[in-house]
Amino acid sequence: MTAISQPPMSTTLHPTRVARVVTLAFLLVNMVVVHAMFFLAGPPAYNVLGSIGRLLGLYLAFAMVVQLLLIARLPLLDRGFGMDHLTVWHRWTGFAIFWLAVLHPVVVLLGFATYSNVSFLSETVTLSRQMPVLLGMIAVAVMVVVVAFSVQAARKRLPYEVWHTVHLLLYAAILLAVLHQVYKGTSFTSNALTQIYWWGLWALAIGALLIGRLFLPLVRNARHRLRVAAVVPEPDNAVSVHITGRNLHLLPARAGQFFLWRFPGHNPWWQVNPFSLSAAPDGRSLRLTAKGVGTTSSGLRGLRAGTRVFAEGPYGALTASQRVRESTLLIAGGIGVTPIRALLEDPDLTDVVILYRVRDATKAVLIGELQNLAQARGARLHLLSGRTGPDNNPFAPANLATLVPDITERDVFICGPPPLTLAVLDTLRRLGVPKRQVHAELFRLAGG
Known part of the structure; x- marks a missing residue:
């Protein structure tokens, strides 16, 4: 063929x-x-x-x-x-x-x-x-x-x-x-x-x-009056925070974007973190999922239902509006899976392949949801686990081309730790994927 x-x-x-x-x-x-x-x-x-x-x-x-x-x-x-x-x-x-x-x-x-x-x-x-x-x-x-x-x-x-x-x-x-x-x-x-x-x-x-x-x-x-609805523990010391509010259908948020979150009364006002939406906004609720690696993210487990939330945003260009091809490759590493999982719900993305890189498959955050969404959408999901080494490097050019043979014909959305993201970007360059088809975002916030 x-x-x-x-x-x-x-x-x-x-x-x-x-x-x-x-x-x-x-x-x-x-x-x-x-x-x-x-x-x-x-x-x-x-x-x-x-x-x-x-x-x-x-x-x-x-x-x-x-x-x-x-x-x-x-x-x-x-x-x-x-x-x-x-x-x-x-x-x-x-x-x-x-x-x-x-x-x-x-x-x-x-x-x-x-x-x-x-x-x-x-x-x-x-x-x-x-x-x-x-x-x-x-x-x-x-x-x-x-x-x-x-x-x-x-x-x-x-x-x-x-x-x-x-x-x-x-x-x-x-x-x-x-x-x-x-x-x-x-x-x-x-x-x-x-x-x-x-x-x-x-x-x-x-x-x-x-x-x-x-x-x-x-x-x-003031319009949306955001509050915590529920806090759900996730694998690998992660936690999902479900947030509700008023008139959320008026909030111009898209799958793949993030907010700057504050929890007044729970944390000091200056503690702010960029957490991506881990589910596509549906006009009724928002959800963020974070791994407990710092003071603020670790403290999310202690949030109580009803806690007031102050969100600034939405921000980010990792959305389906960036696509230039009909087919899509989503690449996630670790907790970077959160915007990727949200993007998987976006109906504008078609013919989707997902590569999810984790060290331990048993600690893959949101893997059950990814599997269900992939099955419902007819997408292909590859869970890539184990320590990276000479015999286990799925993002080496030859290995990535084997996993996704038509990679040059796809939009590629990437979110993960900086080393993983930079390695994937280098591989995509070597494989000849046009730059305009590559979409990645690192959380490096400006001050002020």
Whole structure:
């Protein structure tokens, strides 16, 4: 029998493509406008260093706007790229802000010192007596502290509460930077048009942040009044938490997505964890399943029915809306099975193969549900157990191609521990699976 390749699905309105076009257009247009503002500003700076410092200041301000939009968790970006990609961009944007925040005042002060023929330190002391300049210096100092505490080596040694509190200082730094711009910004105060553009850009970023991180979560939680309905122990020290509420059919959640969960009264407010939905939302209830590996996840077993739940989301791009082919391969590792199990319920996924990797088959979480769903849907389920080694590596290219011979014709959804996910991604690349057919998401949350 000759295998017939399936035609690719239409990707005209694919969320990733839309997000890429909008993001690229936003960055290009604004960078053009920023440079136009610089060259069309009033009288030139006192010397070359002053001009460079002014341009660095514009870059810094725009990078801060981009950072606010990244942590605002805009649905367009989240559904198009996934929060793991946004978190990586958040981190690199943060380091860019750090270096710009250091270089901008240093170059400006060097320019003034050269112009006035005084030492750098003397000029710094003189200008720090001006309130707008002092506000900018304090903002830079705060940014340096935040970045120092965000370096991986430092973060590993700090309690989450300390790191989170320090990270929140970034908002204070942004406020001080905005005040500094009000008094010292010259490139965007030369005429009414540039002022409207610049402050409109800041209003967009701050408005998106307040709506996405404060207003929308408060409104949704007030509307749905989520509470714990039941807590069910699962194999391998895992637990499923069933949650009910009002008007859950209005919650725009999809199989494969996750929420940031808080349990006020049971845990302190700062304890928040990203747990995926382990069942497709049905408009009546939600379910999360977590393995007890940390303080919050281990404490889920102690939840009582009726406990209030505060959820922020839904987030994540690991949904059926990402598919570009008719056939699907779902790959799960360990507790990463939770969004995969939910995706198995999505009717938009067809001709499904599931690979579930666990060390011990007797401790496979939700395996009974997977087997029942697979049977009901006519899907093929492979439970891959045992320690990984030379003689047992199902995700080696040859072995994976044997398990799923038509893998290049399928969308591949992956969720599992980072080592497993990265190994599978490498194998898919070697097998020639087109990148647009590969969908994976790692839970690496941005702070703020």
